[in-house]
Amino acid sequence: MTLRMYDLAGAAPDRRFSPYCWRIRLALAHKKLPVETIPWRFTEKAEIAASGQTLVPVLVDGDRWIADSWTIANYLEDAYPNAPSLFGGAAGRSLTRHYSSLADGLVSAIFPFVALDILHHVADKDRDYFRTSREKRVGVTLEAFVADREAKLPAFRASLAPLRLTLKAQPFFGGDGPLYADYALFGPLQWARCISPFALLADDDPVKLWRGRLLDCFDGLARNAPACDV
Amino acid sequence: MTLRMYDLAGAAPDRRFSPYCWRIRLALAHKKLPVETIPWRFTEKAEIAASGQTLVPVLVDGDRWIADSWTIANYLEDAYPNAPSLFGGAAGRSLTRHYSSLADGLVSAIFPFVALDILHHVADKDRDYFRTSREKRVGVTLEAFVADREAKLPAFRASLAPLRLTLKAQPFFGGDGPLYADYALFGPLQWARCISPFALLADDDPVKLWRGRLLDCFDGLARNAPACDV
Numbered sequence: 001m002t003l004r005m006y007d008l009a010g011a012a013p014d015r016r017f018s019p020y021c022w023r024i025r026l027a028l029a030h031k032k033l034p035v036e037t038i039p040w041r042f043t044e045k046a047e048i049a050a051s052g053q054t055l056v057p058v059l060v061d062g063d064r065w066i067a068d069s070w071t072i073a074n075y076l077e078d079a080y081p082n083a084p085s086l087f088g089g090a091a092g093r094s095l096t097r098h099y100s101s102l103a104d105g106l107v108s109a110i111f112p113f114v115a116l117d118i119l120h121h122v123a124d125k126d127r128d129y130f131r132t133s134r135e136k137r138v139g140v141t142l143e144a145f146v147a148d149r150e151a152k153l154p155a156f157r158a159s160l161a162p163l164r165l166t167l168k169a170q171p172f173f174g175g176d177g178p179l180y181a182d183y184a185l186f187g188p189l190q191w192a193r194c195i196s197p198f199a200l201l202a203d204d205d206p207v208k209l210w211r212g213r214l215l216d217c218f219d220g221l222a223r224n225a226p227a228c229d230v
Numbered sequence: 231m232t233l234r235m236y237d238l239a240g241a242a243p244d245r246r247f248s249p250y251c252w253r254i255r256l257a258l259a260h261k262k263l264p265v266e267t268i269p270w271r272f273t274e275k276a277e278i279a280a281s282g283q284t285l286v287p288v289l290v291d292g293d294r295w296i297a298d299s300w301t302i303a304n305y306l307e308d309a310y311p312n313a314p315s316l317f318g319g320a321a322g323r324s325l326t327r328h329y330s331s332l333a334d335g336l337v338s339a340i341f342p343f344v345a346l347d348i349l350h351h352v353a354d355k356d357r358d359y360f361r362t363s364r365e366k367r368v369g370v371t372l373e374a375f376v377a378d379r380e381a382k383l384p385a386f387r388a389s390l391a392p393l394r395l396t397l398k399a400q401p402f403f404g405g406d407g408p409l410y411a412d413y414a415l416f417g418p419l420q421w422a423r424c425i426s427p428f429a430l431l432a433d434d435d436p437v438k439l440w441r442g443r444l445l446d447c448f449d450g451l452a453r454n455a456p457a458c459d460v
Contacts, residue, residue: 088321094405095318095325101395165331175324 009039010121019191026183029218031083086180099181106188117196239269240351249421256413259448261313316410329411336418347426
């Protein structure tokens with residue numbers, strides 16, 4: 001039975017822009033598992049109630065509903081052990097956990113640059129929810145939140161120094177080829193490029209070059225998705 | 231033949247305080263390899279000239295001289311394959327590379343808090359070298375560099391959020407037990423506590439609790455070293 005995944009979509013159903021869903025899209029491709037993605041909007045909480053929570057990605061495998069990207073990645077690794085490994089073994093799995101944490105940090109670091117751009121792409125019915133929930137979180141209007149993003153850019157780029165250091169030494173965090181660690185960190189960058197024209201990365205940044213290698217994976221799965229490409 | 235390691239020391243020869251040397255001390259203990267550490271000062275470049283560069287750690291294994299902590303860790307893994315693994319396999323090794331980059335970033339993040347304290351502990355003959363080289367690097371006197379460290383502390387602690395997230399999920403970055411990834415990140419924290427009484431971490435910080443678990447490893451190898459304990 002084909003796997004199904006609830007995947008955050010914008011006003012246009014093919015604009016998919018959750019950093020957490022993108023991780024899993026690439027993880028599914030890595031494991032060569034076909035998936036039917038179901039466009040889902042922020043306010044469609046009832047559709048995923050069977051998962052026991054209110055966020056995507058949600059994976060449906062037969063009668064199993066699995067939520068949370070790290071939990072889903074582990075489920076895929078255990079349920080499909082003969083497919084290519086996402087972690088490269090037990091130690092690799094433990095070591096990958098921190099990449100998931102780093103990726104969560106990257107989402108937080110990127111949000112001040114793209115918050116208002118997201119609003120421009122969300123479905124009409126999601127707009128009030130998105131603005132209200134995010135403005136409550138950040139304490140100011142989305143317009144005010146992103147107003148000084150150019151000034152914040154140098155510090156953001158500087159914060160990527162450790163990523164850059166590793167990517168000068170090897171093509172992927174997983175080594176010669178990508179592993180889930182790569183997909184986890186790629187998710188926030190794919191989120192940004194799907195939803196915002198803002199140039200977060202300089203063209204010669206090793207992080208952007210690595211992003212390009214991941215855009216090319218799986219016959220351009222991520223590159224071919226609708227994006228505000230930069 | 232017993233391995234030898236050149237290990238940065240202060241005025242007191244048993245005060246060892248290089249974040250990079252501490253990684254390797256713990257890696258050697260992990261692999262159950264006895265080592266004779268040789269106290270070394272910043273200005274003793276001639277003593278390690280055979281390594282082809284001027285920084286410690288330098289490992290001497292018979293007639294082989296190996297420099298750079300990441301190179302040494304890889305050497306130990308390959309030269310002593312029957313000893314406990316530092317990486318947990320090929321994927322683990324690739325995934326560990328980024329921990330080394332993160333640890334380098336942590337050294338840079340901690341330096342503004344401990345720079346002047348280091349000066350108080352270095353050997354007399356190193357004092358001018360240390361002050362001159364570091365003040366050139368940071369562009370101000372060491373006194374000015376650390377003057378606002380209390381004000382910088384909240385941002386430093388906030389920057390550890392990803393570490394904290396992982397350490398709430400598992401006891402070590404390597405999983406149930408430590409791997410080289412843990413030793414790499416521990417190095418900067420051990421450097422700080424060996425040389426400075428400044429309380430970088432709150433007592434209930436999961437990062438400090440993890441640090442405590444590493445201090446206990448190998449019969450308290452790191453805990454028993456001379457330190458300005460905090």
